[in-house]
Amino acid sequence: LRALKRIIQLGAVGAVGYASYVVYQNRHPTEQKQFDPSKRTIVLLGTGWGAVSFLKKLNTDDFNVIIVSPRNYFLFTPLLPSCTVGTIELRSIMEPIRFITRHKSRNVKFYESECTDIDPESKTISITDVSDIKGAVSNTTIPYDYLVVAIGADNQTFGMAGVREHACFLKEIWDAQKIRTRLMDCVESAGFASQTPEEVSRLLHMVVVGGGPTGVEYAAELHDFLKDDLQIWYPELVDKLRITLVEALPNVLPMFSSQLIQYTERTFKQNNIEVLTKTMVKEVADKEIKVMDANKNMVSIPYGLLVWATGNCPRPLARKLMARLKEGGQSSPRGLLIDEYMRVAGAQDMYAIGDCTFTKYAPTAQVATQQGLYLASVFANLARIERGENRKISPFEYTHQGSLAYIGSDRAIADLPFLNGNVSVGGVATYVFWRSVYISNMFSFRNRFLVVGDWVKSRIFGRDVSRE
Ligand code: FAD
Ligand code: NAI
Incomplete structure (x- = not known):
């Protein structure tokens, strides 16, 4: 003993x-080599999953690197739904890009700006400072030897009027912040002196559109917040708070096995989350949506908070590039077409990874990460070729490590590949697994520390219900 x-x-x-x-x-990075004009320059667009995985593995002894992104941080998206209710604080899942670039062997330049145009002919890109504060120069053009496009995707709205004005998305840090503020605003306004019963019912109706993993995880987090916290601090209102999930298809989470879909729908039923399947949103106004229900009837649903999670579509920059490269083979409206070495069809020295591309894989962090890591090995090979070594690199192969989602009440679901088959599990043990997978997938010890701290904090003190 x-x-x-x-x-x-x-x-x-x-x-x-x-x-x-x-x-x-x-906290004590070492000296870095400076830009070397004799080396080729890679311009990397984005600071998301694909870009950061690529950057982390890239050997900067071989190349100069310039990063362009409107976001000077990496965002750990899988835990974003937890930030909408304060289980985790926003900054805990953000990693400043300088914390990564400063640890590379050669100085990496970062320009906080948006790339607005790519000219594959002159091999230049146009960038614009889109932040509130600008200096004398806020637009410029920079040349590249190699371009890596990792700009992610936009929120899909199907061009439906009212969505951008009235709904909240759940993709970026400011989306989670907006949802958290609006949610508490709805609750406080419902509690306003002499509020009418109809308005109380509307304000406390939280509607989520899209039964993919984003919509499901948000509804799950909202339920936990309601049960663990709002119930204590707003006892007079909590019985009137309703959560509805609207999904056009016959079931939620189409990418999961049927067993886990049923388990999720059962759990949602127990948790009083109403799931309206075969129901398609057709119109969005400021206080109500109009849906076509399973019987093809148009029905109005009043709401206080509307969260829109109907998937991805290409960003304007990707669309512009696709139009420019149409002759060269960019024939899909769904994203940039690339080959199995990540090369953009129809362009020279241009690569693309992640959600901005259209491939046979789902637009996930898992795919973007593996593509980013693979692309770094493509560049390692290019450096070897430049040194006179002639080596071939095999094409990209994706290894699926499984799908996980949180469904509320400390339960998660997982479809995991196992011995050429698939194992589907759900429940509290899977939830512990879900947490450990996400913690181990975080890019820094600092983020892990902050997230675990937030989990402990929200368990002990509950979530904060103040409106920011
Ligand atoms: P992103 O990570 O979106 O990064 C794009 C980057 O490009 C950003 O830095 C952006 O600021 C920048 N950018 C945008 N426009 C420009 C421009 N014009 N010029 C320069 N830079 C630009 N996937 C999983 O595998 N597992 C999960 O559990 C999971 N959970 C998720 C939860 C939520 C709430 C969401 C929204 C997504 C989740 N995903 C998950 C999907 C995953 O986040 C995406 O597939 C992943 O982020 C794609 O990586 P990316 O690098 O292509 O794009
Ligand atoms: P999604 O594309 O997976 O799901 C969107 C859903 O919205 C679809 O089921 C679609 O039928 C529905 N929809 C579309 N239009 C509609 C309408 N008008 N009315 C009602 N329903 C409508 O989108 P999501 O959830 O944003 O995910 C995007 C990507 O990110 C996916 O590849 C997903 O796998 C990944 N992701 C993974 C997570 C995980 O692994 N835990 C978590 C979140 C996202």
Whole structure:
């Protein structure tokens, strides 16, 4: 027993020592090599899953790198739904891009700006500072030797009027912030002196459009917030708060096995989340949506908060590039076409990864990450070829590591590949697994520390119900 105690003590000292070393290393980056005009320059568009995975693996001894993105941080999207109700704080899932670039062997330039145009002929891009504060120069053009497009995708609205004005999306940090504020605003306005019963019912009706994983995880988080926190602090209103999920298809989560779809729908039923399947939103106004229900009747649904999660569509920049490269083979309206080496069809020295592309894979962080890592090895090979070594690289192959989603009440679902087959599991143990997978997939020790801290904090003190 004494020996076991000693091993545990040594283990704890070792873990603390290692954590201190990692923290020290992160805070004290070493000297970096400077830009080398004799090396080729890669311009990387984006700071999301694809771009950051690529950057982390890329050997900057071989290339100069310039990053262009309107966001000077990486966002860990899988935990974004948890930020809409305050289970996790926003900054805990953001990693400043400088924390990554400053640790590369060569200085990496970062321009916080949006790329507005790509000219494949002159191999230049146009960039614009889109932030509120600008200097004397806010538009310029920069040349590239290689371009990596990793700009992600836009929110799909199907061009429906009213969606951008009245609904909240759930893709970026400001979306989660807006949802959190609006939700509390709806609750407080419902509690306003002499509020009419119809308005109380409308204000407390939270409607989620889209039964994909984004919509399902948001509805699940909202339910937990209602049950764990709002119930205590707003006892007079909580019985009137309703959550409705609207989905056009016959079921939610089409990418999961039928067993897990049924398990999710059962869990939602137990949690009083109404799921309207075969129901398609047709019109969006400021206080109500009009849907075509399963019987093909048009029905009005009043709402207080509307969250829109109907998937992806190409960003304007990707559309512009696709139009320019149409002759070269860009024939899909759904995203940039690439080959199995990530090369953009119809362009020279241009690569694309992640949600901005249209491939046989789903637009997920898993795919974007693997493509980013693979692309770094393509560039390592280019550097070898430039040094005179002639080596071939095999085409990209995606390895699916499974699908996970949180469904509320400390339950998660997982479809995991296992021995050429598939294992479908759901429940509390899967929830523990879900948490451990996400924690281990985070890019930094700092983010892991902050997220675990937030989980502990919200368990002990509950979530914050103040309106920001
Ligand atoms: P992004 O990560 O979206 O990054 C795009 C980058 O490009 C951003 O930095 C953006 O600022 C930048 N950019 C945009 N326009 C321009 C421009 N004009 N010029 C320069 N830069 C530009 N996937 C999973 O596999 N598992 C999950 O659990 C999961 N959960 C999710 C939860 C939510 C709420 C959401 C919204 C998505 C989730 N996804 C998940 C999907 C995953 O987030 C995306 O597939 C992934 O982000 C795609 O990576 P990307 O690099 O292509 O794009
Ligand atoms: P999605 O494309 O997966 O789902 C959108 C849903 O909205 C579809 O089921 C569609 O039928 C429905 N829809 C479309 N128009 C509608 C309308 N007018 N009325 C009602 N319903 C309508 O989109 P989502 O959930 O945003 O996910 C995007 C990508 O990100 C996917 O590839 C997904 O796998 C990934 N993701 C993965 C997560 C995970 O693994 N846990 C979490 C979140 C996203």
